Structures are given as structure tokens and as C-alpha cells.
Amino acid sequence: MRFEVTILGSNSATPLFGRHHTAQILNCNEIISLIDCGEGTQLQLQRYGIKVNRIKYIFISHLHGDHYLGLVGLISSMHLNGRKEDLHIFGPEGLKEIIDLQLRYSETSLRYQLHVQMTSPHTTETILSDSNFDVMTFPLSHRISCTGFLFREKQRLPRINKELIASLDIPTPYYPLLKRGIDYTDNEGNIYKAADLTTPAPVPRSYAFCSDTVNIKSYWPYIEKVDLLYHEATFLHEMLDRAVETFHTTSLEAAEIAKAVGAKKLLIGHFSARYKDLQPLLAESRSVFPNTELALEGETFEI
Numbered sequence: 001m002r003f004e005v006t007i008l009g010s011n012s013a014t015p016l017f018g019r020h021h022t023a024q025i026l027n028c029n030e031i032i033s034l035i036d037c038g039e040g041t042q043l044q045l046q047r048y049g050i051k052v053n054r055i056k057y058i059f060i061s062h063l064h065g066d067h068y069l070g071l072v073g074l075i076s077s078m079h080l081n082g083r084k085e086d087l088h089i090f091g092p093e094g095l096k097e098i099i100d101l102q103l104r105y106s107e108t109s110l111r112y113q114l115h116v117q118m119t120s121p122h123t124t125e126t127i128l129s130d131s132n133f134d135v136m137t138f139p140l141s142h143r144i145s146c147t148g149f150l151f152r153e154k155q156r157l158p159r160i161n162k163e164l165i166a167s168l169d170i171p172t173p174y175y176p177l178l179k180r181g182i183d184y185t186d187n188e189g190n191i192y193k194a195a196d197l198t199t200p201a202p203v204p205r206s207y208a209f210c211s212d213t214v215n216i217k218s219y220w221p222y223i224e225k226v227d228l229l230y231h232e233a234t235f236l237h238e239m240l241d242r243a244v245e246t247f248h249t250t251s252l253e254a255a256e257i258a259k260a261v262g263a264k265k266l267l268i269g270h271f272s273a274r275y276k277d278l279q280p281l282l283a284e285s286r287s288v289f290p291n292t293e294l295a296l297e298g299e300t301f302e303i
């Protein structure tokens with residue numbers, strides 16, 4: 001099953017050096033989610049060949065412009081492109097008001113249903129349960145309310161071992177029961193154990209998106225043992241004072257967090273516009289957590 005993230009932008013504050021504001025596409029078994037929607041996101045979607053109307057869910061971490069200023073433009077384009085399917089947006093308090101205001105003054109009546117659900121900056125909650133995955137929010141610590149998102153695949157049922165079962169006379173309507181762990185008994189009273197005829201499903205994978213935050217431990221429990229951790233790394237550690245002052249994290253800290261929570265892989269992003277060359281940020285992270293990559297535009301990371 002496909003579970004991968006594509007980076008559309010990863011710069012902080014201002015777009016520079018050809019780098020765009022934060023936006024990512026998560027593909028979970030062909031269900032497409034957009035995470036954050038900085039300015040220019042719809043052009044980035046075109047550039048990387050992602051069809052706008054395939055987006056089913058949008059998750060906005062907070063209301064700093066570099067994370068959502070592309071949203072109303074995207075909503076409008078979906079309308080102009082004749083979208084019919086519902087669109088579900090999850091974001092902080094105030095987001096619905098901002099969208100409604102812009103639509104009201106442009107006298108736009110959308111051709112599709114828009115659902116905007118408010119996230120809480122104070123508690124963790126499961127905000128979505130789709131057929132293949134769940135989404136949980138958790139509070140981050142930033143200058144304004146900000147939430148992280150944890151995407152986790154649902155536990156799937158065991159698979160039928162086709163080679164083994166082919167030699168047995170078990171009617172196919174019983175296969176779903178075997179998957180659920182129910183043994184099969186034939187007319188002669190022979191018992192076929194479900195555990196012997198199935199193989200366990202893979203362990204569900206997870207992706208954590210930690211948008212803007214200062215380095216505090218309060219959110220670490222929510223990202224424990226995550227398969228892929230995206231964490232902001234706005235500055236090099238020599239600028240720690242600036243990072244703390246602006247509620248951001250350094251590339252060294254992001255690596256220390258990944259190590260502390262036992263993440264399998266780290267993706268750093270939200271780069272300050274002061275860095276034309278990102279290699280020093282990568283090197284600093286890798287000095288603590290070798291399995292680190294830069295969240296570069298156009299790159300896709302399998303989870």
C-alpha cells in the first residue's frame with residue numbers, strides 16, 4: 001500500500017532561492033492529503049503533476065502566512081475547475097472566518113461542499129478516521145497556536161496464505177472469518193486454525209508533521225517511534241538564541257528530538273531564508289541523527 005510524502009515547499013518566512021513556503025502532499029493508498037498550504041502551493045502542485053481535485057483533505061498547522069496563504073487561491077481554483085466532491089479542511093480557530101470572509105467579498109458561492117473543522121491547540125485529539133488511516137493532532141509550542149499532525153495507517157487484517165489454503169477444502173466465504181481469527185471446522189469436525197492459514201499484516205506505518213515549534217518535550221510522547229518525522233529546523237545551532245526567541249528549532253535540536261523519540265528517519269525543513277546552502281543544516285543534523293534528509297521540493301519520501 002502506498003504511503004509517501006512529497007515536498008512542495010519548505011522555506012520559512014519568505015520564499016527565496018527558488019524555495020517555496022511549506023506544503024506537502026501525503027498519499028495514503030491513493031487518498032491525497034495536503035499538509036499546510038503556503039503561497040504558491042497550487043503552482044507547485046501543477047509543477048509536480050498533482051491534480052488539485054484529487055486532494056480530499058487539507059491540514060493547516062497554524063495561521064502564520066507561510067503555512068496557509070495559498071489556501072483561498074486553491075479553494076477558488078477547485079471551484080473554477082468544477083470540483084464536485086466535498087473538501088475537508090482541518091485548521092486552527094479563525095481559519096473558517098478568514099475563508100468565509102474572502103468568499104463573501106468576492107461573492108463566490110462554491111460549487112462543492114467545504115467542511116472546515118477546528119483543531120485544538122491545547123489537547124491531542126483524533127480528528128479523522130479514513131478507511132486506511134487515522135489523523136491525530138498534538139499541541140506544539142509556537143508564538144501563536146500551532147498543532148502537529150500524526151498520520152497513522154490502520155492496522156490491517158492478516159492475509160490468507162493462498163498456497164496453504166489451496167490444498168484444503170475450505171469454502172471461500174469463510175476466508176474473511178479466518179482473517180478475523182475465527183477457526184474453520186469442517187463437517188467431519190476437523191479444525192483448521194486461522195493462525196496457521198494466515199500471515200500477519202505489516203505493522204502500521206506513521207508520519208509525524210511537526211511544523212513551527214520551539215524545542216520542548218511536551219509533544220515528544222505523540223511522535224514516539226514514528227517511521228518518518230518531519231521536523232522544522234529553521235536555524236543552525238549557532239543561532240539557538242534566535243531560535244528560542246522566535247519559537248523555532250535548530251537542525252541540531254531536530255536531530256536530538258528524532259533520536260530521543262526513536263524515530264526511524266528524520267526530514268528537516270522550514271529553512272530560514274538566510275541559508276542559500278542547506279548542506280550545513282543537513283550535516284549538523286546528521287552529526288546526531290545520521291538518517292536525516294532535507295525536505296527538498298519535488299522529492300518524494302516513502303514511509
Ligand SMILES: [Zn+2]
Pocket residue numbers: 012013064066067212270
Ligand atoms: Zn513558518
Ligand SMILES: [Zn+2]
Pocket residue numbers: 062064142212
Ligand atoms: Zn510560524
